[in-house]
Amino acid sequence: MVGATLLVVARNNERRTELADAGLAVLAREGARGLTHRAVDREAGVPIGTSSNYFRSRADLFDGIVRRIGERLAPEPAVLERLGRREPSRELFADYISDIVRRMNTHRDLTIALFELRLEAARRPEVAQRLTPWFRDAFAADVAFNTAAGLPGDAADIALFHYAIDGLMLDRLTVSIDPDSAADAVARDLVDRLLPEADCAP
Template identity: 65%
Template sequence: MARNDDRRQRLADAGLAVLAREGARGLTHRALDREAGVPTGTASNYFRTRAELVHALADRIGQRLAPDPDTVAGLRSGEAGPAMFADHVRDIVRRLGAEREVTLALFELRLEAVRRPEVAEVMGEWLRTGFAADVAYNRAAGLPGGPAEIALFHYAVDGLLLDRLTLSIDPDTPTDTVVDALVDGLLPPAQGAGATSSTR
């Protein structure tokens, strides 16, 4: 069977939908075929092993959650500082929240990594690469915070998204308000004071 990028992408999107809806246990080649509406055996032709499938899903998550270049340019057009950092964090939260299915699939893969070493190998590399890129971007943009602060924001944003995409402990507080508080609370005092005063 001839392979093509469009079908591979369609299968990966189907896999993310299955993950978000049914969890890792539902992620089978046959389930991908059904979800994508392709002949039985198509998914196994593209992804012969679980590791190959996880690689493809991680790549697709990265594509679908990637920031819009024009939005990034706009975010970087002001003065580099806590307010700009807050705008970046807010954009990340909005993107991941808007792509609910993709973000839930990412959480499912991270949970599956606890149970399956082959998934842990793929996802561990993917997460570390992404974190290194975030630190490098922050430094190049002249934004406040180093690796320790970026790690803290990853922990906080992951928790915030889990709360907002599943069962929230405080659904009435606007997400932007939470982001403002995170920036003020997690950046070092000299960098975080008044961080969000110019973000509206």
């Protein structure tokens, strides 16, 4: 019985993940207004009513999508291992920032969906209530990682990089002021210009 229960849980989790991915696709393509349970069911190719069994409300659907964005945009373990073997330095910090930009630029649908969620949070307090803790926890985790890794930059510096990277990605995903510049080069320029020299002293 225990094995059967675990199998059901695994299948339920797999289906929940599939539905969250379908929701991400709808959100990125059609915006928040197009995100309905029916649209998610169609995108996932499942019977109408399936997604509402896993995500009872639209707010629950947003929750599932936010969690899935976090999972899919997470750093690759091999990249973290490779970077983690190096000594803390300004160059290493720049490589971490470049990896964030690379992931956001590679998974453009995820990044667009994330921007759509933030816009929806500006319109709907119930979405902001769900999204705000996730963003603030993610920021706190970034600061904690930076500190534990011995990298230069404090919480205020990390916040500046969040603002700058969000702006860079919005530029690249919409109408760019300089479409010919490489995102990686811009990311490294941000480190040179935003990170105080004093923070980089050995």
